Amino acid sequence: MRGHGYLDYTLDEHPIKAFERMDELRKNSELCDARLRVNHCGHEETFQVHKLVLASCSPYFKAMFTNNFRECHAEEITIKDVSPRVMQKLIEFAYTSRITVGEKCVLHVLLAATRYQMDDVTKACCDFLVKHLDASNVIGILKFAEQIGCMDLFKKGKEYVNMHFSEVIKEEEFLNLTNCELIELISQESLNVLCESEIYNACLKWIQFDMSNRAEYLHVIFNAVQIHALPPKFIKRQLQQCPILHKVNSCRDYLSKIFQAMSLHKPLPSIKLRGNPWIYAAGGFLQHSLASMVAYNPGTAKWIKLTDMPYPRSGLGACVVHGLFYAVGGRNNSPNEHTDSSALDCFNPMTQQWMARAPLNVPRNRVGVGVIDGAIYAVGGSSASDHHRSVEKYDPDSNTWTFVASMSVSRIGAGVTVCNYLLYAVGGFDGEHRWNTVECYHPDEDAWHFVAPMETARSGAGVVAIDDNIYAVGGYDGSNQLNNVERYSVEENRWETIAPMKHQRSAHGVTVHQGKIYALGGFNLTGFLSSVECYNPECGQWTEVAEMPTGYSGMGVAVTMEPCPGHAEECECC
Numbered sequence: 001m002r003g004h005g006y007l008d009y010t011l012d013e014h015p016i017k018a019f020e021r022m023d024e025l026r027k028n029s030e031l032c033d034a035r036l037r038v039n040h041c042g043h044e045e046t047f048q049v050h051k052l053v054l055a056s057c058s059p060y061f062k063a064m065f066t067n068n069f070r071e072c073h074a075e076e077i078t079i080k081d082v083s084p085r086v087m088q089k090l091i092e093f094a095y096t097s098r099i100t101v102g103e104k105c106v107l108h109v110l111l112a113a114t115r116y117q118m119d120d121v122t123k124a125c126c127d128f129l130v131k132h133l134d135a136s137n138v139i140g141i142l143k144f145a146e147q148i149g150c151m152d153l154f155k156k157g158k159e160y161v162n163m164h165f166s167e168v169i170k171e172e173e174f175l176n177l178t179n180c181e182l183i184e185l186i187s188q189e190s191l192n193v194l195c196e197s198e199i200y201n202a203c204l205k206w207i208q209f210d211m212s213n214r215a216e217y218l219h220v221i222f223n224a225v226q227i228h229a230l231p232p233k234f235i236k237r238q239l240q241q242c243p244i245l246h247k248v249n250s251c252r253d254y255l256s257k258i259f260q261a262m263s264l265h266k267p268l269p270s271i272k273l274r275g276n277p278w279i280y281a282a283g284g285f286l287q288h289s290l291a292s293m294v295a296y297n298p299g300t301a302k303w304i305k306l307t308d309m310p311y312p313r314s315g316l317g318a319c320v321v322h323g324l325f326y327a328v329g330g331r332n333n334s335p336n337e338h339t340d341s342s343a344l345d346c347f348n349p350m351t352q353q354w355m356a357r358a359p360l361n362v363p364r365n366r367v368g369v370g371v372i373d374g375a376i377y378a379v380g381g382s383s384a385s386d387h388h389r390s391v392e393k394y395d396p397d398s399n400t401w402t403f404v405a406s407m408s409v410s411r412i413g414a415g416v417t418v419c420n421y422l423l424y425a426v427g428g429f430d431g432e433h434r435w436n437t438v439e440c441y442h443p444d445e446d447a448w449h450f451v452a453p454m455e456t457a458r459s460g461a462g463v464v465a466i467d468d469n470i471y472a473v474g475g476y477d478g479s480n481q482l483n484n485v486e487r488y489s490v491e492e493n494r495w496e497t498i499a500p501m502k503h504q505r506s507a508h509g510v511t512v513h514q515g516k517i518y519a520l521g522g523f524n525l526t527g528f529l530s531s532v533e534c535y536n537p538e539c540g541q542w543t544e545v546a547e548m549p550t551g552y553s554g555m556g557v558a559v560t561m562e563p564c565p566g567h568a569e570e571c572e573c574c
Helices: 014-027 051-057 059-066 084-096 106-115 119-131 138-148 151-163 179-186 196-209 211-224 232-241 249-263
Strands: 034-040 043-049 076-079 278-282 293-297 302-305 317-321 324-328 331-334 337-340 344-348 353-357 368-372 375-379 391-395 400-404 415-419 422-426 438-442 447-451 462-466 469-476 481-489 494-498 509-513 516-520 531-536 541-547 556-560
Touching: 014 051, 014 084, 034 084, 043 051, 043 084, 051 059, 051 084, 084 106, 084 119, 106 119, 106 138, 119 151, 138 151, 179 196, 179 211, 196 211, 196 232, 211 249, 232 249, 278 324, 278 509, 278 516, 317 368, 317 375, 324 375, 324 556, 368 422, 375 422, 415 469, 422 462, 422 469, 462 509, 462 516, 469 516, 509 556
Parallel strands: 034 076, 317 556, 368 415, 415 462
Antiparallel strands: 034 043, 278 293, 278 556, 293 302, 317 324, 324 344, 331 337, 344 353, 368 375, 375 391, 391 400, 415 422, 422 438, 438 447, 462 469, 469 481, 481 494, 509 516, 516 531, 531 541
């Protein structure tokens, strides 16, 4: 050997074996340089330890043993803020890197691990608690996490409450919240609820749990609940039947004024949906009718595939009532079937299941739908060669359809929306004429009245309302698909042309998400469109924001709560 070579050798098992030897020394009380005398609630036990081992996995003990504290040179150290059983588990982890904790003990171990800065144990306990979160324990764990400053666990607990609020409010922990804790909880915009009435009813339940001491907080609760998001029928029932309101006159008067404004069809404050609402698209047409159901998260620009409808449909209407997505009418244009549909199907985002409801009185393809006070209105449409001017109203409580006053003319492919609790039918086609006319339905009168016509006749347009304005987006004028957009001022009874979309579209989906208009898919001379455009009324411009999983038209589109996880899969295009 010439002396130029060298040996570079690593024994991976060495740290493991070394700690095993040190653990044997600890158990035999050999070479130990400290005794931990743990005294808690009358239980005392002494543990022989090596300072070096504890200091290596705990900044708390490292500081104790190296910073000239009294304990630095002491052979015996008294600890009173943790039970002997918990301290034993932490000591064993320091030597073995393993800890076994049951549900009854995990909070005590987490508290001690946090105090002694044993981050690996803290994380293991937090991960365990997150896996075992449920509606009955989440509020208690949330409070505990906040008290000990465990922010990761606190964040996960908060996310669980937001996503599962409907189950959490059924548990005793919810009823035992303080008034401040309740207000903090219901003030969150991130609560994932089907309807604001869930929050309102939960608050009444909380008050009734201790009526004599809690009724005084009703006015504070009203400031946190989005009262204007409650259906008028619901508010009326509260005014008539709620015993708590009869004890708090100021709150009853406040609710009464809001109900009166709704009844008089006055403009109301904008309502921002709680949680993280998604855009849902059901059915559609691409060479044949589709049964697919997809949902789009504008925050992440991601699409997911949900449970298919019971059977394919295009030209359907879609709306949301109390957080549930309804697919109304349409047509099944499939290779073996060409049938106009009278079906009504309801999709629950929490269970991701479809439920068949009472069918329409007549089939309606290319139907327009709107919702007033929890009731669905199906407007116009066609069945074979019949072009409807009739209108039906669906009551979810009784699961029945009834005819209401018919429009002045037949309209298929009309845009339908609701503004200030009035129903508007915009444009459409009667088989011969493409309309620029607009009719407004007053439910109190059961009558339709004409309002100012659009500048451009169109059918297959998307029509939505924001605040006191109605927007007619794209459509078909008999010769061309349109990118033209018109806006109607209810107050001025006047239409004006605003910024056009980037693409011409008809038979597309249009909806409003958190104050912005989204136009999805559709058809023009280039074929089926997959692009999604968004219009911001504040800046008056359209921007392309996403691509659909595939291009198609004739879908039913509406916005509701985020689908609960468990049954969805991300679309391949995303």
